[in-house]
Amino acid sequence: MDVMGTVRAVKTASNEIASSSAVTNGVVDAGKQLDTAAAPLSAAADASQAAEGARQLISNGMPSNPNWIQEATFYQVYPRAFLDTTGSGQGDLRGVINRLDHIQDMGIDAIHLNPFFKSPMRDGGYDISDFRGVDPSLGTIADAKELIDEAHKRGIRVMTENVANHTSNMHPWFTDEVAQLKYIHANEGGHAALEALDKNDLKYVWDFTSEADGPPKLWSDTRTIFEDYEDGNWTWVPEAQGWNWHRFFNHQPDLNWDNPVVVKDMIANSDYWFDLGVDAQRMDAVPYLFERTGTFPDGRPMVGENLPETHAMLKKMRAHTDAKYDSRAFVGEANMMPEETTPYFGSGPGDELHALYNFPEMPRKYLSMWSGDKKHIAEAIEMSKGIPKNSAWLTFNRNHDEMTLEKVPEQVRLDLQEMFRKGNPELGIKPDPDAPRNLGISLRQWELLGENDVRNRQMNALLYTMPGTPVLYNGDEIGMRSIRGMYDRDGVRTPMQWDDSVNGGFSSADPKDLFIPSAVNDAKVASDGVNVAAQRLDPNSTLNHVKKLIAMRHGSEALQKGAADIIPTSSDHVSAIMRSTDNEQVLVLNNVKWTPESSSIDLPELVGRRVEVLDSNNPDRVISTLPGKIDLASNESLTLRILPDEA
């Protein structure tokens, strides 16, 4: 590494992007932006690769289908909490291989694996110390390959993580860079380190103002995401005599994507996993790749997020990947509002990320159920419209993180966090001072919905009836509970409950050695019957309901890819959505109120038409023709296929 010169911030601040000629009305000319940064991936090289034709694309053996992600039904696996095959007290990749039958049996056709790379595990594996190595506690690279191959044999595609924004501070790139900076300070004096920083040849993001001056003012309007844990985005690193930039934990330094070496290495890492056979990569924390503040061309404030350089880089990675591999995808984790996320699909037919998590949609389903007002679901549907045809939203109810309320108005978030802190007997929500976490609530779906089976099933039904590609978080297929209070962000990452034996069949280790305690061992948690073995045998279990929902979605092109039109009803509590294609109409009704409700449905042309009940969480539901007015039970969800006219 060539580090010389005097001490100052590595990055150029503020307005340089806004004034760049490569940005016109917020649209970025990827070629111009990346001339330097992505030289190894020049447009000419990509174009000539593309011209070679589809037969040159590298296949991983799965059927060629560039739009598979729109049709898939995902299951998210947190490998450390899935199945322990070694008795270590933590799950491993072989455990996932052993349980592929469960995943296949549910009808899942794609899995998302949380990180299993080499890591000090201070952020659930999102703190990576080797992008190409498997953490020894989770297995080997051969296990990873076997898992991909075994999943493929069952027709299941595999999405792994691409944590592009940062590494662990134990990554050799970081430890080497700190050692280098220490050397420079010791041998050439502080002034000598200053000049090199403008050259952008550091792999991380530094500011070399003095420790005594306190955290740098640079980019100080960029928010702190982990506000429960961090005071800001700069941390002083004494050995390096510099301030280090991080958007998440202080032990997760942000990579410097302005450095062409970082770009080259990170793209090579991405290729490494595609070469191993993965079908998709979840681009973690994607809005934060580059650092700048200032103003966007349209006048919006730029606070270090969603920068034109980030879009240009992702376009470049997509072009590179599409030109090299068959049927692979990038999925973005951008916890932003649709006006900020939609640009990540790219322009025209969609030339940036293939899919994005629908963060604003997720809490709005809960908001409707907490408030009893259907308007939030309607808002979520309206917000999600207008994405390119070849793109997809990934919808979800929960994941391994706290349930984020980042994308609801601030006062609403504060009120909800307060509600969970104090409890709400009317909604069945128990008081829990530890439930609020960062900008969200650290509970599983079960507790979020007041520990109520009917509402839990309604939420599951919403996952498979709202537009988008559904992602089910492991454990939610059996209604797993959280462990409250004790375990930081890990209370929602509790071990899978396979049966009712000690540790829920997750591990043979001593219960005290589990990396996170099992709810099955915890007398305070009502986990009786909450396990896969028991629920398999019970036709009315949550598990069998989820299986039916997945089969329903697979059997309905309207639910899979149909339009979603909001149908007026006479009640604020009854949501009616028509999912339709040219061949099929499916009416999705939900009483989001926690008491029964009667409502008219404004579909005069369909009244009297025969209907087939595809799903209902009301065991007493009987209906054979569409009425003008319907009585729905408390939190009833009802999915009806409109049958062809008998005539």
Ligand code: BGC
């Ligand atoms: C992950 C979190 C993680 C954060 C920082 C998020 O996208 O879901 O679990 O802490 O990135 O890596």
